[in-house]
Amino acid sequence: MNSTHSGGENNALELRIDRKTYVNADGVAVDVIRGLQLRLGAGEFGALIGPSGCGKTTVLRIVAGLDTAFDGECRWPGERRLGVVFQEPCLLPWRTVDDNIRLVLPPDRAKADLTDLIGTLGLASHRAHYPGELSLGLARRVAIARAFAINPDLLLLDEPFVSLDEAVAARLREELKALTGSRNVTTLMVTHDLDEAVQLADHLFFLSDRPARVVLEHRLTVARALRTDAFVRATTDELRAALSRLDR
Numbered sequence: 001m002n003s004t005h006s007g008g009e010n011n012a013l014e015l016r017i018d019r020k021t022y023v024n025a026d027g028v029a030v031d032v033i034r035g036l037q038l039r040l041g042a043g044e045f046g047a048l049i050g051p052s053g054c055g056k057t058t059v060l061r062i063v064a065g066l067d068t069a070f071d072g073e074c075r076w077p078g079e080r081r082l083g084v085v086f087q088e089p090c091l092l093p094w095r096t097v098d099d100n101i102r103l104v105l106p107p108d109r110a111k112a113d114l115t116d117l118i119g120t121l122g123l124a125s126h127r128a129h130y131p132g133e134l135s136l137g138l139a140r141r142v143a144i145a146r147a148f149a150i151n152p153d154l155l156l157l158d159e160p161f162v163s164l165d166e167a168v169a170a171r172l173r174e175e176l177k178a179l180t181g182s183r184n185v186t187t188l189m190v191t192h193d194l195d196e197a198v199q200l201a202d203h204l205f206f207l208s209d210r211p212a213r214v215v216l217e218h219r220l221t222v223a224r225a226l227r228t229d230a231f232v233r234a235t236t237d238e239l240r241a242a243l244s245r246l247d248r
Contacts, residue, residue: 013040013154013186015063018071019211020055032058033070034211040203042077045180045187045224047197050207056190059212060084060156063188077186078153085147085157089139091131098127101146114149121145121175137168141175148179155180157189161196173199177224198235199227206243215246 020033032055040046048056061067063074064084076082083104091100098118105112118124121141131139140160147155160176161169177200180187191197197204198220206216218239222231 012042012075013038013046013063013077013188014073014075015039015059016072016074017059017062020058020062020067020070020072031211034213036207036213038205038214038217040077040186040188042186043184044203045201046189046203046205047201048188048190048205048207049192049194049197050212051209052192054207054209055212056207057158059207060158060188060190063154064156076154081150081152081154083147083150083152083155083185085140085143085155085160087158087160087162089131089136089143091139091142093131095130096127097123097129097131097134097142100131100142101149104146104150106150112149114145117145117148117179120178122171135168137164137172140164140172144172144176144179148183148185151183152185155185155187157187159190159192162192169196176200181224194236194239195232198232198239200224204239206239216242218242 015038017033017036019031021029021031024030048059050056058067062070064082101114102110118127121144123141123145126138161172173196202220204218205214208215
């Protein structure tokens with residue numbers, strides 16, 4: 001196995017997974033990912049879209065360095081400050097909102113002023129609350145705030161809005177759009193929601209069934225702030241048609 005995580009000279013996220021396998025219950029090695037390559041320029045927002053169980057979360061784990069048992073290479077942008085938002089908020093129930101957000105800060109920044117970040121995410125009145133007092137939407141906001149608190153070079157999001165009421169999810173998408181737009185953070189998000197991907201991302205990567213590989217890439221050149229509902233509908237229709245042609 002060969003895996004490398006190092007700062008890319010061109011400040012881009014570059015990922016090559018030649019092969020990633022799991023051993024199943026019968027002791028047989030099963031290819032999960034094979035021949036997958038993707039590249040995101042510094043500050044770009046990418047979205048991974050694909051069938052359930054195809055390996056999208058495994059790709060994120062490899063990029064994060066949580067799974068090093070693969071053949072290939074991964075190069076990171078910037079100074080290797082990583083923010084991650086998992087499907088579940090993963091908050092410590094005995095710590096307040098403010099303390100949960102500050103968990104990721106190094107000792108020399110433990111008292112950093114996070115007022116703007118917390119305000120952007122609508123958490124100012126909840127800083128002294130505990131996770132058990134929060135709705136799922138608020139808990140997701142705390143998880144996003146924690147990921148941004150370290151000023152990440154690279155942000156990874158694993159379906160951060162899944163299982164939320166659509167109105168809540170829509171507000172959180174706008175908040176995420178504002179945060180990623182105001183900071184030079186390279187972002188890679190897993191989502192099943194094509195509309196969501198078109199609203200948020202600059203670069204879409206569509207994955208195949210296992211063994212996963214990129215079967216279609218699409219760049220969005222219209223600024224996120226200018227993507228109307230009509231634009232999102234037309235783009236998703238175009239992409240679904242392109243994917244349908246690939247299946248023939």
